[in-house]
Amino acid sequence: xxxxxxxxxxxxxxxxxxxxxxGTSAFAQxxxxxxxxxxxxxxxxxTRYEEHDHPGFVAEMKKLCASCKVLxxxxxxxxxxxxQQFNSAITQGAKVIVLDPVDSAAAAxxxxxxxxxxxKVIAYDRPIPKGKADFYVSFDNKAIGKAIAESLVQHLxxxxxxTDGGGILQINGSPTDAAAxxxxxxxxxxxxxGGYKTLAExxxxxxxxxxxxxxxxxxxxxxxKQIVGVVAANDGTxxxxxxxxxxxxxxxxxxxxxxxxxxAALQLIIAGDQxxx
Numbered sequence: 001x002x003x004x005x006x007x008x009x010x011x012x013x014x015x016x017x018x019x020x021x022x023g024t025s026a027f028a029q030x031x032x033x034x035x036x037x038x039x040x041x042x043x044x045x046x047t048r049y050e051e052h053d054h055p056g057f058v059a060e061m062k063k064l065c066a067s068c069k070v071l072x073x074x075x076x077x078x079x080x081x082x083x084q085q086f087n088s089a090i091t092q093g094a095k096v097i098v099l100d101p102v103d104s105a106a107a108a109x110x111x112x113x114x115x116x117x118x119x120k121v122i123a124y125d126r127p128i129p130k131g132k133a134d135f136y137v138s139f140d141n142k143a144i145g146k147a148i149a150e151s152l153v154q155h156l157x158x159x160x161x162x163t164d165g166g167g168i169l170q171i172n173g174s175p176t177d178a179a180a181x182x183x184x185x186x187x188x189x190x191x192x193x194g195g196y197k198t199l200a201e202x203x204x205x206x207x208x209x210x211x212x213x214x215x216x217x218x219x220x221x222x223x224x225k226q227i228v229g230v231v232a233a234n235d236g237t238x239x240x241x242x243x244x245x246x247x248x249x250x251x252x253x254x255x256x257x258x259x260x261x262x263x264a265a266l267q268l269i270i271a272g273d274q275x276x277x
Contacts (some may be wrong), residue, residue, distance in 0.1 A: 009138065036094045126178055235277055
């Protein structure tokens with residue numbers, strides 16, 4: 001299911017890229033042969049970009065335009081680095097840039113720069129609220145967050161975990177990621193009527209698992225056995241929380257959610273340390 005989500009989104013981005021190049025007909029596809037498209041991803045804290053999104057997009061572009069060139073770069077959570085990569089893509093002749101921004105607000109100026117030079121921009125995965133990209137390809141981030149939260153609540157109730165005396169930790173994504181904000185809103189909605197209080201929540205800088213682990217470790221010291229579950233916005237932050245419980249000697253680890261179906265998360269689920277993804 002999660003793998004299909006990635007491939008479908010990559011296919012959508014590739015199709016829009018070809019449309020923006022003018023390749024919606026056989027004649028037009030011939031006209032855009034050898035065109036360059038840039039695929040710029042935000043970080044390596046989430047392994048999905050290297051494992052799924054990048055190869056998925058390249059594969060779809062090959063199907064649609066075998067002679068088109070794909071420029072791939074990952075900014076590794078560095079705003080300045082992504083700006084340099086964006087400028088380089090334009091210099092190398094990219095006619096369409098598929099952008100998953102490190103900082104959704106800062107990316108507005110990149111959109112404006114590209115369009116001033118006749119380069120089209122597709123906002124991928126993360127919206128660019130202050131920039132008018134030519135297309136936005138994603139999924140319903142708020143619904144994802146709500147589903148994550150509701151799944152944990154349903155599991156806790158099925159396990160007859162009492163709603164009084166304990167609560168949930170909420171680990172959100174990066175504060176510079178507009179999509180993470182939507183996921184957070186969905187989590188709030190999913191927890192609202194669940195009956196379990198939120199002990200504390202955290203916006204994880206750059207989605208880095210190490211940041212989530214450090215914060216979770218502090219909350220384990222603070223709340224101890226009061227923690228009955230963790231709503232984590234993705235597998236990296238969930239894995240960070242699990243590592244914190246392990247380091248603190250907590251056994252069993254409370255149920256921890258995830259999102260993205262990374263290989264590491266699937267292994268944690270098989271081992272019984274992560275609840276879902």
